[in-house]
Amino acid sequence: MTALQRLFDGGLPQLVMFDLDGTLVDSVPDLAAAVDQMLMLRGRPPAGIERVRNWVGNGALVLVRRALAGSIEHAAVDEAEAQAALADFMHAYSGDHSATSVYPGVPALLNWLRARDIPLAVVTNKPERFVAPLLEEKGLGAFDWIIGGDTLPLKKPDPAGLLHVMASAGATAERSLFVGDSRNDVLAAQAAGVRVVAVSYGYNHGRPVAMENPDLLVDSLDALI
Missing domain, CATH: 3.40.50.1000 (HAD superfamily/HAD-like)
Structure with missing residues (x-):
């Protein structure tokens, strides 16, 4: 059995x-690449795979908000900024998923x-x-x-x-x-x-x-x- x-x-x-x-x-490798592209468009340093690994699981918007906050806690992130960043993330993630x-x-x-x-x-x-x-x-x-x-x-x-x-x-x-x-x-x-x-x-x-x-x-x- x-x-x-x-x-x-x-x-x-x-x-x-x-x-x-x-x-x-x-x-995570492809999600992290899209997150990092979104961050770099804003002049921010990349988050990297290991940090993104701990941020995924609650949907794309929460992932983006965590990336903007640089932390799993993201309550202080401005909603308008998060929505603009989400659009950039979605565009970046629409590309290659070979990783x-x-x-x-x-x-x-x-x-x-x-x-x-x-x-x-x-x-x-x-x-x-x-x-x-x-x-x-x-x-x-x-x-x-x-x-x-x-x-x-x-x-x-x-x-x-x-x-x-x-x-x-x-x-x-x-x-x-x-x-x-x-x-x-x-x-x-x-x-x-x-x-x-x-x-x-x-x-x-x-x-x-x-x-x-x-x-x-x-x-x-x-x-x-």
């Missing part, structure tokens, strides 16, 4: 939903789930316009539903995206799974009443994701199968 089946009392889920950045792909890589174990799990006709979704705080092209570019195939950070009025940690997909799929909370890498992912899954698997390698603002109490923690997604 696989680890995935043990989560569902020997059966299989009706639906598996995934976070994207930090779960399926390591996108983004798929994590080991991801293709094996996706292929295993698709071979069993289990519906798949991505629920991410990344702007929706970037999600499907990135999945295609990285060879991760088609997902049945894609929810971006701007698809619905609310994004993670609110469970709205998960609940929307579950309703569309006709899947119950008891037979649904969310896979993510951060506190926002665990909170969204718990609020939706679904089981949650966390990956140890992702982005969680420098805090071990095990501290968020997921149902299962794995070092690679192929550990589920």
Whole structure:
């Protein structure tokens, strides 16, 4: 019996939903390049990959605000400045994504789930316009539903995206799974009443994701199968 089946009392889920950045792909190198380009347009020094790694996970606007603040705390950043910087960031990020890589174990799990006709979704705080092209570019195939950070009025940690997909799929909370890498992912899954698997390698603002109490923690997604 696989680890995935043990989560569902020997059966299989009706639906598996995934976070994207930090779960399926390591996108920080390209995100950091776009952040640094936005900062340099403003005569500011680059933030660099390691700082950006601790800032991602709450959507593009929050990432930009953190970059302008130079800190995870960004309340003092002017909103008009943040919106102008966001436009520059989005333009920069619309370019090349060659530095983004798929994590080991991801293709094996996706292929295993698709071979069993289990519906798949991505629920991410990344702007929706970037999600499907990135999945295609990285060879991760088609997902049945894609929810971006701007698809619905609310994004993670609110469970709205998960609940929307579950309703569309006709899947119950008891037979649904969310896979993510951060506190926002665990909170969204718990609020939706679904089981949650966390990956140890992702982005969680420098805090071990095990501290968020997921149902299962794995070092690679192929550990589920």
